[in-house]
Amino acid sequence: MKRTWYLLAGVALLAVVFWPRSPHPLLSEIPPDDRSLRLTDATVTRLDSEGKRVVLHSEQMTRFDDGRIASGPFTLTEEQGGEIRSLSARRGKAQGDLIEAQGHVVLKAGDVVADAERAEYRRDSALIRLTGNVVFNFAAPPTTLRGPSAEYDLNEGRLVMAEGVKGVMP
């Protein structure tokens, strides 16, 4: 009888140790039919090839197997030469160095703050194209520029508003 109990106890221990556990909550969200990774309230930090610190924070983010990222409300922050740059929007898509943002896009770079309805940001060339009710605000001298579109070179500080511009200066 004792032997039987020892045997049952051993089986129970083995069952506890090797019983298949439920997967990690994040991994459990991977649908079986696509190999995407879905993250909630996620922050991804990395150093790019130029040593630039890049932080992506998003309330909802999906990273597909081919490297594409689709995002809900997000903020992308870069540190470049002591200057903090950030791009935020309600939705975003990224593939490689191209980031597309939509919905209340806000760009902050040094003393420049811009907002628009859409943006395409090429990280490799530091060039951002803003479209839809674009507003640029410069701190010094205080200047507001409005137009339907704008291209801004974040490294060179070069701005082109090719489809018309209206500005207000003190």
Add this chain to the structure above:
Amino acid sequence: MKRALLILMLLACLPQAWAAEGEPPVEVSADRLEGSRADGVAHFIGHVQVIRGSQTLSADEMWISYAEQTRQVATIRAVGTPAKVVEVRPAPAPLRTLSADEIVYDVAAETLTATGNARLEEGEDFAVGHSIVLDRKADSSVMEGGGDDGKVHMRFTPKEGGSDER
């Protein structure tokens, strides 16, 4: 002649409006803007219009240069066919107009320089020459002759019962 000089003196008020404190903000519009923070220049292209209070500048192109240290506006250069500054004054005063191929306002020096077919108008009165420099600090105006004869041409109309020294 005194009245003619008075016209020039009055027109010396033009740069004051650009520099005076408490003035309304400057509103700029154009077809295109190319600006460079590194170069400190904003280049407005096509149907450029600048409105400040009662004054309107219209030009084909305009460059605003910023001082490197202070990032404040250093110079405003406008070119056109012609570039024109129009000041609307309370009635019954007539419009006051300065036009030229190029108009440059130097903020620090407080000078307004109109070059190439420079023309000042105030109602029926006018002064025409190659260039006009309005110096706010010195409260003076210098006009150089131009055209075929190389002279300054002016016209002024003494008002009946009035004085040339008004």
